[in-house]
Amino acid sequence: MKTYLFIRSILLFALCLTTAHCASSNGKQADEITANDQRIDSIISVMTMEEKVAMLCGNGLFTSPGIERLGIGEIHYTDGPFGIREELGKKSWGSIGLTTDSATFLPTGSALAACWNPELAFQYGVTIGAEARTRGKDILLGPAINITRTPLNGRTFEYMSEDPYLNSRLAVAYIKGVQSNGIASCVKHYAANNQETQRGQMDVLMDERTLQEIYLPAFKAAVTEGGAYAVMAAYNKFRGEYCAENDYLLNKILKQDWNFKGMVMSDWGGTHSTVRSALAGLDVEMGSEEFFTKGLLDSAKNGFVPESVINDKVKRILRVYFATRQKSTVPGQQVSTPAHMKTVYDIACQTVVLLKNSKNILPLRIQKVKTLAVIGDNAIQKHAAGGFGAGVKARYEITPLEGLKNRIGNSAKIEFAQGYKPKYSRGEGPGQIPDTKPDKALIAEAASLAKQADAVILFVGNNREVETEATDRPDLIMPFGQDELIRAVTAANPNTVIVVVAGAPVDLQTADSSASALLWSGFNGSEGGNALADVILGKVNPSGKLPFTIPVSLKDSPAHALDAFPGKGEENYTESILVGYRWFDTKNIQPRYCFGYGLSYTQFDFADVQTDKKTYTNQDMIKVSLQVKNKGKSDGHETVQLYVSDLGQGVNKAKQELKAFKKISVPAGKSTGVTLELAASDLSWYDEKQMKWVLSPGRYRLSVGSSSRDIKGSIEIDIE
Numbered sequence: 001m002k003t004y005l006f007i008r009s010i011l012l013f014a015l016c017l018t019t020a021h022c023a024s025s026n027g028k029q030a031d032e033i034t035a036n037d038q039r040i041d042s043i044i045s046v047m048t049m050e051e052k053v054a055m056l057c058g059n060g061l062f063t064s065p066g067i068e069r070l071g072i073g074e075i076h077y078t079d080g081p082f083g084i085r086e087e088l089g090k091k092s093w094g095s096i097g098l099t100t101d102s103a104t105f106l107p108t109g110s111a112l113a114a115c116w117n118p119e120l121a122f123q124y125g126v127t128i129g130a131e132a133r134t135r136g137k138d139i140l141l142g143p144a145i146n147i148t149r150t151p152l153n154g155r156t157f158e159y160m161s162e163d164p165y166l167n168s169r170l171a172v173a174y175i176k177g178v179q180s181n182g183i184a185s186c187v188k189h190y191a192a193n194n195q196e197t198q199r200g201q202m203d204v205l206m207d208e209r210t211l212q213e214i215y216l217p218a219f220k221a222a223v224t225e226g227g228a229y230a231v232m233a234a235y236n237k238f239r240g241e242y243c244a245e246n247d248y249l250l251n252k253i254l255k256q257d258w259n260f261k262g263m264v265m266s267d268w269g270g271t272h273s274t275v276r277s278a279l280a281g282l283d284v285e286m287g288s289e290e291f292f293t294k295g296l297l298d299s300a301k302n303g304f305v306p307e308s309v310i311n312d313k314v315k316r317i318l319r320v321y322f323a324t325r326q327k328s329t330v331p332g333q334q335v336s337t338p339a340h341m342k343t344v345y346d347i348a349c350q351t352v353v354l355l356k357n358s359k360n361i362l363p364l365r366i367q368k369v370k371t372l373a374v375i376g377d378n379a380i381q382k383h384a385a386g387g388f389g390a391g392v393k394a395r396y397e398i399t400p401l402e403g404l405k406n407r408i409g410n411s412a413k414i415e416f417a418q419g420y421k422p423k424y425s426r427g428e429g430p431g432q433i434p435d436t437k438p439d440k441a442l443i444a445e446a447a448s449l450a451k452q453a454d455a456v457i458l459f460v461g462n463n464r465e466v467e468t469e470a471t472d473r474p475d476l477i478m479p480f481g482q483d484e485l486i487r488a489v490t491a492a493n494p495n496t497v498i499v500v501v502a503g504a505p506v507d508l509q510t511a512d513s514s515a516s517a518l519l520w521s522g523f524n525g526s527e528g529g530n531a532l533a534d535v536i537l538g539k540v541n542p543s544g545k546l547p548f549t550i551p552v553s554l555k556d557s558p559a560h561a562l563d564a565f566p567g568k569g570e571e572n573y574t575e576s577i578l579v580g581y582r583w584f585d586t587k588n589i590q591p592r593y594c595f596g597y598g599l600s601y602t603q604f605d606f607a608d609v610q611t612d613k614k615t616y617t618n619q620d621m622i623k624v625s626l627q628v629k630n631k632g633k634s635d636g637h638e639t640v641q642l643y644v645s646d647l648g649q650g651v652n653k654a655k656q657e658l659k660a661f662k663k664i665s666v667p668a669g670k671s672t673g674v675t676l677e678l679a680a681s682d683l684s685w686y687d688e689k690q691m692k693w694v695l696s697p698g699r700y701r702l703s704v705g706s707s708s709r710d711i712k713g714s715i716e717i718d719i720e
């Protein structure tokens, strides 16, 4: 009787958690997860070892078991990170063919990062969280925040940027948005999963400073500031041990140093051992049912894995379970609502980067155009799905050609030529190998259409077969002979705008030398085509900034310059902290387009750069203020970027590092005051000898600019 009453009270408590209203309060998320600890301890005290161990391994591809007797339901997981994945079989990767599982396709990670806008990243999270909730999920497998170490990484489009600070700000906002809707955000892939080549075996080696300064900060922020409820261990090894059985990464750094209270799951099929993984801090085996099943039960019963360790794992899972259920549920069916589509449109508008407009042919004056030639397969490609791994069955996806037709209507005649056809051959891995040969007939057809048109928009770049999980790209060159298409079309009609659609850097040599107008668009979500058309036609002033460096040649990129990619069995990050622009700036290498770069249809002046003080101590906040004037004729957004250089001689550092940024909107002809804040301690570096962050006293230069290389003003300060 006593047990019955006890269990009943637990059930009632669970129910009350399910319905309790909880206003979304971002700051408190880190505490929310431990709010039910006492109750959880009581639950654990009545569980058998069999019940406990059963919770530690997925019982399907995207579910893990609850405890029916105690009213704890199954946990439902979903990919992530740019929309809710369609429903697959319980134990098979095939679609189960539902007609009710379409969702909003949100711009992928690198596109979101090009917004440089944490508020939009928050809205992004709110949207995907609401859709996950509507679909009955508990855990969203996102955001994906690995650093863009090489432009060839097949997952660059899913990840955000080459800079740990930009990644941190966006990840924190995204996670808070997701979790405000009662969905746990599972940040992935922890850690140093920076390539797909041999990802399942590769042993990543780097010095401790590089780990702490480049590869960990976004994960740390995701956990300590974002309050992420879950973390996914990466496939690769780190310093000789798989990430899913890496005591240093999981127990020491994540759970001890960062005080992470949530659950750690393996990447799918990324568990390799039983006792070792259990003791190293892995809580749940996902994507396989091999190690945390009978073997773990036996090991626990025989004392190889102490019961306290098993209890801790169950506790972490139940924390996530209850923390997600105590938020107010999303009312009604919230998938691809007008509000969601408005959010993805707003994001898509801000992701588009204007790389070049030297003859001011953008925005396109459509009144002067009778015939518009739209050329290139990427004008009609959809990017919500494709390749290997997670995608979205998009409720709809507006292609660039559809967007242009929607916006231009009958004001001009739009003619289309494909220009190139994506063709592939089968490789050894799961990915396909894109053909490189130009299609002469399609090119001739495109050039002849271009010749007759008043203006041309040429869509080139990559697609989701070319950029994919599980395979890195072989080089930077745009496949399918697109460079030859570019040459032919621009020769036929100089009034050509090139739009590069890609989630990762590509070789822009031909595009850059052939056209006076160049736009970059990521895989831009359900409303991508409409947003792009609005940018091209001038309804939206472009404000995207590159989240990574576009090199002149692959050999200029650090990992490639040092022949430190892709490695064989071992991957030694010999470029250490000099990743992305840190390398290009320090080594004085001119990129084709630098990190943080992006033009607007208007121009901005920066003036009156000031700091609140001249000298600071470790405890201080540094305030940098300036005036930004929009001196053009159209309203626009500018992203003010603050880079810091250590002028002392003592420690090897990158020439400059991004430490703050703010995206602002400035009406035409007006000025706006901007204040950027950073903690003096943000100027610290990680000292391997002392194993701690150190703020070196001395002089520092704070530079504000509209990109990493367009510095508009700087000021020197001292740290005492």
Ligand code: BGC
Residues within 6 Å of the ligand: 079, 080, 141, 188, 267, 268, 389, 390
């Ligand atoms: C990917 C993860 C993904 C998981 C489940 C893995 O192959 O690396 O990012 O969440 O599959 O689909």
